[in-house]
Amino acid sequence: MTFADIPLFTGEPMVDYFGRLNEIIPTSPMKPSDHPEEWPKGNEMDLPNSYTYSGQEKSTREFLAATGTSALVIIRDGKLSFEDYWLTGGSKVTWLSMSVAKSFVSALVGIALDDGSIRSLEDPISEYIPVDNGSAYDGVKILDVLQMSSGARWNEDYSDPNSDARRMALAMGEDGSLDQLVATAVREFEPGTICRYNSGDTQALGSLLVHATGKSLTDYMQEKLVNPLGFTNSSYWLTDVQGREAAFAGLNLTARDYARLGQVYLDSGKWRGEQIVPDWYVADSSVPTSLHTQPGKPILSGNAIELGYGYQWWVPSKQDGSFTALGVYNQLIFVHPSSRTVIVKLSANTNYGTSMDESTNRDLENIALLHSLATSV
Numbered sequence: 483m484t485f486a487d488i489p490l491f492t493g494e495p496m497v498d499y500f501g502r503l504n505e506i507i508p509t510s511p512m513k514p515s516d517h518p519e520e521w522p523k524g525n526e527m528d529l530p531n532s533y534t535y536s537g538q539e540k541s542t543r544e545f546l547a548a549t550g551t552s553a554l555v556i557i558r559d560g561k562l563s564f565e566d567y568w569l570t571g572g573s574k575v576t577w578l579s580m581s582v583a584k585s586f587v588s589a590l591v592g593i594a595l596d597d598g599s600i601r602s603l604e605d606p607i608s609e610y611i612p613v614d615n616g617s618a619y620d621g622v623k624i625l626d627v628l629q630m631s632s633g634a635r636w637n638e639d640y641s642d643p644n645s646d647a648r649r650m651a652l653a654m655g656e657d658g659s660l661d662q663l664v665a666t667a668v669r670e671f672e673p674g675t676i677c678r679y680n681s682g683d684t685q686a687l688g689s690l691l692v693h694a695t696g697k698s699l700t701d702y703m704q705e706k707l708v709n710p711l712g713f714t715n716s717s718y719w720l721t722d723v724q725g726r727e728a729a730f731a732g733l734n735l736t737a738r739d740y741a742r743l744g745q746v747y748l749d750s751g752k753w754r755g756e757q758i759v760p761d762w763y764v765a766d767s768s769v770p771t772s773l774h775t776q777p778g779k780p781i782l783s784g785n786a787i788e789l790g791y792g793y794q795w796w797v798p799s800k801q802d803g804s805f806t807a808l809g810v811y812n813q814l815i816f817v818h819p820s821s822r823t824v825i826v827k828l829s830a831n832t833n834y835g836t837s838m839d840e841s842t843n844r845d846l847e848n849i850a851l852l853h854s855l856a857t858s859v
């Protein structure tokens with residue numbers, strides 16, 4: 483079985499898939515850190531009974547259930563303040579990141595800049611990765627790819643069986659190749675002018691890391707994030723049949739280990755006083771730095787969305803310094819600097835992708851809930 487065989491976005495329940503994909507499809511494993519580090523315990527908090535979304539007061543518990551929440555972890559001031567699991571989730575269950583992986587890939591790009599493997603974000607990505615002449619990524623700046631502004635032709639409509647998002651899943655199958663998908667992508671817009679959400683851009687960044695560092699994405703993440711951040715559990719990347727990691731969506735971690743990246747970004751790239759990701763890179767990653775990445779400008783499947791975009795991180799329209807990693811089926815790492823809070827929500831929202839509407843996908847409502855939790859503790 484491959485990733486392409488999983489019945490995503492059809493309304494079928496995913497709770498029996500997302501926590502055990504290493505038993506089903508090809509993966510590349512990562513070991514726990516050489517120096518595993520548990521989260522220290524903080525003051526325990528209770529979830530508020532309600533939150534406000536679109537002018538209405540709504541039940542917190544009902545929303546968690548309706549969106550198939552498997553894990554909710556809240557870190558306040560670097561300490562574990564709330565943790566609960568439902569359905570097939572658990573403290574040692576590695577759950578599929580979906581596009582939350584994109585924010586980890588971005589962090590690794592920042593680290594590769596710092597260690598000299600990548601010279602500059604102004605470099606054309608095609609100086610590092612093999613692409614066809616005249617194709618979408620030929621001559622495009624790394625910065626534009628980080629900002630989902632490569633200009634590549636792309637349709638991320640999860641409800642469309644003929645979309646590029648579906649084509650990417652098929653590229654992980656028996657006759658496919660993620661590297662080939664990147665190398666042959668077609669250009670549609672001038673790079674650096676339109677922010678259009680495109681999972682192919684992140685796969686290109688994954689290829690960049692592999693070719694720039696001379697290491698697999700698995701090995702580079704093991705060295706640069708898993709070991710120094712004290713990951714406590716085994717984890718893994720989904721791969722295509724050639725063994726290339728699905729950089730766009732294929733990371734699998736526990737909720738506690740997902741929270742570590744949020745804490746690093748909350749602390750300007752540091753973990754326990756050690757600089758992991760350059761502070762300037764974290765600052766630029768977590769805000770929309772270009773006119774075309776401001777809230778309301780990014781495009782998803784032909785429609786403008788209310789969020790802004792950084793370097794593979796989303797920025798809410800309520801610009802209070804918060805930012806979030808966001809994946810389909812309602813996976814989130816929400817960072818709220820003013821309250822010193824990081825929240826991880828892992829989910830299997832059965833309705834997700836059956837349409838491209840907020841009424842089924844509930845991305846904005848998830849962000850509203852987590853913002854409410856951050857400001858209530």
